[in-house]
Amino acid sequence: MTAINAVTDFAVEGDVGVITLNSPPVNALSAAVRDGLAGGMAAAAADPAVKAVVIVCEGRTFIAGADITEFGGAQKGASLYDVQEAIENSPKPVVAAIHGTALGGGLEVALTCHYRVAVPSARCGLPEVNLGLLPGAGGTQRLPRVVGVEKALEMMTSGQHVPAKQCLEMGLVDELVEEGKLREGAIAFAKKIVAEHRPLKKVRESNDKVEAARGHPEIFANFRKANARKFRGFLAPEYNICCIEAAVNQPFDEGMKTERKLFGELMSGSQSAAQRYAFFAERQANKVPDVPDDTAVIPVNKVGIIGGGTMGGGIAMNFLNVGIPVTIVEVKQDALDRGLGVIRRNYERSRTAKPEETEARMSRLTGSLDMSALADCDLIIEAVFERMDIKKDIFAKLDAICKPGAILATNTSGLNIDEIASVTKRPEAVIGLHFFSPANVMKLLEIVRADHTSKEVINTSMKLARKIGKIAVLVGVCPGFVGNRILGARQREANKLIMEGAMPWDVDRVLYDFGFPMGPFAMSDLAGLDIGWVKEKSKGETIRDVLCEMDRRGQKTGAGWYDYDEDRNAKPSPVTEKILHDFIVKSGANPRHVSDDEIRERCLYPMINEGAKILEEGKAIRASDIDVVWENGYGWPVYEGGPMWYGDKVGLDKVLGKMREFQATMGDAFKPAPLLEKLAAAGKTFQNQG
Numbered sequence: 001m002t003a004i005n006a007v008t009d010f011a012v013e014g015d016v017g018v019i020t021l022n023s024p025p026v027n028a029l030s031a032a033v034r035d036g037l038a039g040g041m042a043a044a045a046a047d048p049a050v051k052a053v054v055i056v057c058e059g060r061t062f063i064a065g066a067d068i069t070e071f072g073g074a075q076k077g078a079s080l081y082d083v084q085e086a087i088e089n090s091p092k093p094v095v096a097a098i099h100g101t102a103l104g105g106g107l108e109v110a111l112t113c114h115y116r117v118a119v120p121s122a123r124c125g126l127p128e129v130n131l132g133l134l135p136g137a138g139g140t141q142r143l144p145r146v147v148g149v150e151k152a153l154e155m156m157t158s159g160q161h162v163p164a165k166q167c168l169e170m171g172l173v174d175e176l177v178e179e180g181k182l183r184e185g186a187i188a189f190a191k192k193i194v195a196e197h198r199p200l201k202k203v204r205e206s207n208d209k210v211e212a213a214r215g216h217p218e219i220f221a222n223f224r225k226a227n228a229r230k231f232r233g234f235l236a237p238e239y240n241i242c243c244i245e246a247a248v249n250q251p252f253d254e255g256m257k258t259e260r261k262l263f264g265e266l267m268s269g270s271q272s273a274a275q276r277y278a279f280f281a282e283r284q285a286n287k288v289p290d291v292p293d294d295t296a297v298i299p300v301n302k303v304g305i306i307g308g309g310t311m312g313g314g315i316a317m318n319f320l321n322v323g324i325p326v327t328i329v330e331v332k333q334d335a336l337d338r339g340l341g342v343i344r345r346n347y348e349r350s351r352t353a354k355p356e357e358t359e360a361r362m363s364r365l366t367g368s369l370d371m372s373a374l375a376d377c378d379l380i381i382e383a384v385f386e387r388m389d390i391k392k393d394i395f396a397k398l399d400a401i402c403k404p405g406a407i408l409a410t411n412t413s414g415l416n417i418d419e420i421a422s423v424t425k426r427p428e429a430v431i432g433l434h435f436f437s438p439a440n441v442m443k444l445l446e447i448v449r450a451d452h453t454s455k456e457v458i459n460t461s462m463k464l465a466r467k468i469g470k471i472a473v474l475v476g477v478c479p480g481f482v483g484n485r486i487l488g489a490r491q492r493e494a495n496k497l498i499m500e501g502a503m504p505w506d507v508d509r510v511l512y513d514f515g516f517p518m519g520p521f522a523m524s525d526l527a528g529l530d531i532g533w534v535k536e537k538s539k540g541e542t543i544r545d546v547l548c549e550m551d552r553r554g555q556k557t558g559a560g561w562y563d564y565d566e567d568r569n570a571k572p573s574p575v576t577e578k579i580l581h582d583f584i585v586k587s588g589a590n591p592r593h594v595s596d597d598e599i600r601e602r603c604l605y606p607m608i609n610e611g612a613k614i615l616e617e618g619k620a621i622r623a624s625d626i627d628v629v630w631e632n633g634y635g636w637p638v639y640e641g642g643p644m645w646y647g648d649k650v651g652l653d654k655v656l657g658k659m660r661e662f663q664a665t666m667g668d669a670f671k672p673a674p675l676l677e678k679l680a681a682a683g684k685t686f687q688n689q690g
Contacts, residue, residue: 002043008036010043015051016190017044017092018183026064027057029105031077033067037109038078041086041094052190053094055087055113056183061100062122063109080105080137088112093193093200097186098122098173101161108137111146114201116173117189118164119182124172127159129236131279132272132639136263140243141255142203146171149213152244153223157237204252213248220245233515233637235271270649274641277687278631281624281642285473286462289621295459298407300324304374306394307383308339308367311411314439315383317343318468320361321440327366327373336367346440375401379464381433383411391415392423399424407457409433414480417450427452431461434481436633444633445470446481471632476619483629485614486643489606492669494520498543498580501591502599504561505572510599515637522570525560529553546579602662605655608647612673615686623686648685656680 001011007023007030019040023033037055044053057063066080087094087109096102096110098118107124110116118124126135126143134140135156144152147170155162167173177185213219220241224231231237239262246258266272287293303319305312308330316326320343330336343365347358366373374380380402382394391410398408408430410420421430432448445465449458458474465472475482494507498521508519518526529544530553538545547553547560552575554560555568562570584591611626620626627642640646647655656676663670679689 004036004039004043005032007032008040010040012047012050013187014191015049015194016187017047017050017053018187019044019053019055020058021055021063022058024059026061026100027059027106028065028067029063029080029109030067033063034080034083035077037083038086041083041090044092045090050092051194052092053090054097054183054186054190055094055109056097056186057099059100062096062098062102063106064101065104065106065127080109084109084112084137088114088202088204090114091200093190093198095186095190095193097177097182098124098164099182101125103161104128104135104139105137108135108139108142111139111142111203115175115189115193115198117175117177117182117186118167118173119179119185120164120176121179122164122167122173123161124164124167125159125161126156127161129157129234129240130159130275132234132236132269132275133266134236134240134243134259134263136259136267138204138256138259140240140259141247141252143172144210144213144244144247145203145206146209148209149219149244149248150223152247153220153241156240156244157227157231210248234639235269236266236275239266271639274639274645274649277624277641277645278627278638281628282471284622285471285625285628286466288458288462288474291455291458291462293459296456297463298378298405298456298460300378300407300460300464302327302377302379304329304377304380305383306371306374306380306398308336309383310342311435311437311439312381312383313339313343313346314437314441315381315411315435316365317346317361317440318435318470320364322468323364325364325366327368327377329368329371329373331369333369336369340365340367371397372401374398375403377402377406379407379409381409381411383435386412386415388415388419391420395420395430396423399426405429407431407460409461411435414484416479417448417477418452421450421452428454429457431457432477432481433461434483436483442633443469443471444483444629445472446483446629446633447472447474448477448481449474450477471628473625473629474621475625475629476617478614478617478619482614482620482626483633486607486610486626486630487634489610490603491520493602493606496666497594497599497602499584499587500589500594501584502594503572503577503580505570506594506596507599507603510596511603514600514604515640517635521561525554525562525564525570527554528556529560543579543583547576550575552576601658604643604646605658605662606670607643608655609659609670609673609676611644611647612675612679612686616673616675623689644686648687652676652680652685653683 001009004010007021009020011018021027021033021036044050094113096113096116099122102110102124104126107126126139128135151170164176168176175189243259243262246255303324303326305316305326305328308328316328319326344362347353380398384390410432413434417432421427430450431453434446436442436444447461462472480488497507498504504521508522511519530548533548538549540546540549551557552559555564558564561576563573564570614620615623623644626644630636630642631638636642656672659670659672
C-alpha cells in the first residue's frame with residue numbers, strides 16, 4: 001500500500017488498483033481529496049500490472065459532496081474537472097464503490113467512473129437545489145443520460161436521496177454487492193469486467209435517453225406546470241430544468257458550458273447565499289455555548305402528554321414514530337377517545353406508514369384519565385389551554401406525582417415559564433418545548449430555557465429534538481419567545497395598515513409575493529376568525545367582532561376577510577371593504593393609498609427591529625437562530641434567509657432610516673432598537689457584529 005497523501009492510499013490487489021479515500025467526517029471533495037484522487041489515478045495509469053481501478057472510501061460514507069467551506073475561496077489543488085477527466089478518460093475501467101451516500105459532487109465523480117457498484121443501504125442524489133445551486137461538475141448533463149430525463153428532473157429539483165435498489169433499477173448503479181463487503185465486492189466486480197472484456201462505458205457518450213426526449217418540449221412544460229406551486233420564488237429548480245433541457249438539445253460539451261454559466265449565476269446570486277447561510281445556521285443552532293455537547297443526558301424511555309387535542313396528539317406522534325412509548329392524559333373519556341382516534345386516523349391516512357407500522361406505533365400509545373399514570377414517565381409535556389392558572393395547577397400536581405429526575409415541559413407559545421416553574425419544588429427540571437401546529441409535521445421546536453432550567457435538561461431536550469426529527473432552537477423566556485414575539489410586530493402593522501386604507505388582500509399579496517405561503521389575513525381565515533372570540537362578550541368594537549357577528553368566521557363559513565366559493569377559493573370582499581371604510585371614517589381619518597413598498601417595509605422592518613431587541617436582551621443566542629425559527633416555523637422564504645439575514649441584505653442603515661422615518665410620522669412603535677442603531681453606525685451586520 002502506498003500513501004498518495006494524508007487522506008488517500010493506493011494499493012494493488014491482483015490486477016486491480018484500489019484508491020482508498022479517508023477524509024472524515026464525510027469524505028467531502030476538499031483539495032486534499034481531489035489531489036488524492038488525481039494522484040491515485042496517476043499511480044494506476046503508471047502501473048502496468050493494474051488492469052482496472054476501484055475508488056472506495058473509509059468511514060461512514062462515499063464522497064458525500066463538495067466541501068462547501070471552500071465555496072467562494074481561491075482554487076487549491078487539482079480541480080474537480082481535471083480529476084473527473086482523469087477518471088473518465090482512463091484507459092483502464094474505473095469502478096466507484098458506494099456506501100453511505102454519494103451526493104452532489106460525490107455522485108458527479110461516480111458518474112465519470114465507467115461502472116458503479118453499491119451496498120443495499122447506500123443512497124445517491126444531487127441535492128444542490130437545496131443550497132440554491134445546481135450540480136456544477138457535469139451532473140446535469142450526465143444524470144439524464146443514465147436515468148432518463150423525467151427521473152433526472154425529479155431527482156435534481158427535489159434533491160432526493162435515492163435508495164440503492166432504485167438506483168439499480170434505473171441504471172445509476174450496475175450491481176449491488178453484499179452489505180459490509182463493499183471493498184471485496186467491488187474488486188470482484190472489477191475483475192469480472194476485465195475477464196469479460198467489457199467496454200469503457202463513458203456516460204457522456206450515452207445519448208439514447210436524451211435523444212428520446214428531443215423534440216418533446218411538453219415533457220418540460222408539463223413538469224414546470226405540475227410543480228409551479230412548489231418551485232414558486234426559487235431560481236434553482238428552474239435553472240436545473242434549463243440544464244436538463246440543454247442535455248437534451250445540445251451536444252455534451254455545449255451542455256457543459258450551459259451548466260457552468262448557470263451554476264455561476266446561481267453561485268454569485270443572493271438566493272444561494274441565503275440558502276447556504278440557512279444550511280449552516282441550522283447546524284449552528286444545535287450549539288449552546290454554556291452547554292457543552294458532553295453534558296449529561298437524561299434517558300427518555302417513556303413520555304407523558306397532558307392534553308389529547310390537536311396539539312397533544314401531534315406531539316405524541318413524534319415520539320411514537322421513533323419507538324418511545326407515550327401515555328396521554330385527558331380529563332374526560334370522550335375527549336381521550338377522540339384524541340386517540342385522531343392519531344390513528346392520521347397514521348392510516350399517511351402515505352408513508354404501512355398498516356403494520358401503524359399498529360406498532362399505536363401499540364406504544366396508552367390513554368388515561370388519571371394523572372398518576374405519568375408517575376414513571378421520564379418526560380412529561382403539558383399541552384392544554386394557554387391559561388396560566390390551568391398550567392400552574394397542572395405543574396403543582398405533576399411535582400407531587402412525577403419521579404425524581406423527570407423533565408417537566410410546557411408547550412406554551414408565550415407564557416412565562418419561570419412563573420409556571422415557581423409552583424414546583426424542582427424548577428431546574430422545568431423547560432418549554434414549544435411545538436408548532438401541526439406538531440407531527442412542522443419541523444421547528446422552540447426550546448425555552450427558564451431561569452433555573454438545568455444544563456442536563458437543556459442538553460437532553462436538544463438531543464431529543466434531533467431524535468424526533470425536529471430543528472431545535474434554544475430561546476429565553478419573554479412574551480411570545482422569539483417566533484411569536486416577532487410575529488406580533490408584523491401583525492400590529494398589518495392591522496394598522498388596513499385602518500389606513502390598505503385592503504387585507506393588498507397586505508396578503510405583498511407578503512405572498514415576497515415569498516410567504518400566505519399573508520396574515522388569509523391565514524386568519526384559514527385558522528378561523530372566532531378563535532378566542534366570545535359571542536356573548538362581543539360588542540362590535542373591532543373589525544373582527546363585526547365579521548364574527550355576521551358569521552364571517554373564515555373559510556369554514558364561506559366568508560371572513562375574504563369571500564370564498566364552494567372550493568374555498570378566495571376573492572376580495574366588498575362586505576369587508578365597506579366594514580373597513582366605515583371603521584376608518586368613524587375613527588376620524590380618511591382612507592389613503594398605501595403603496596406596496598410601504599406595506600412591505602412596515603410589515604418586515606419592525607420584525608427586524610424586534611429581532612434586534614431580542615438579541616440585546618439575550619433571548620436568542622445568535623441572529624441566525626432567529627432566522628432558523630422564522631424559516632422553519634413561520635414560512636419565511638429560505639431564499640431570503642430569515643428576517644435578520646434579510647435586514648443585513650437590505651442594509652441596516654436603510655432599515656434604520658425607514659424606522660426613524662416611520663417613528664417621526666407614526667410614533668414610538670417604530671422606535672429603533674439600540675443594537676440596530678449601533679450596528680448601522682459602525683457599518684456592521686447582525687451576522688458580523690465583532
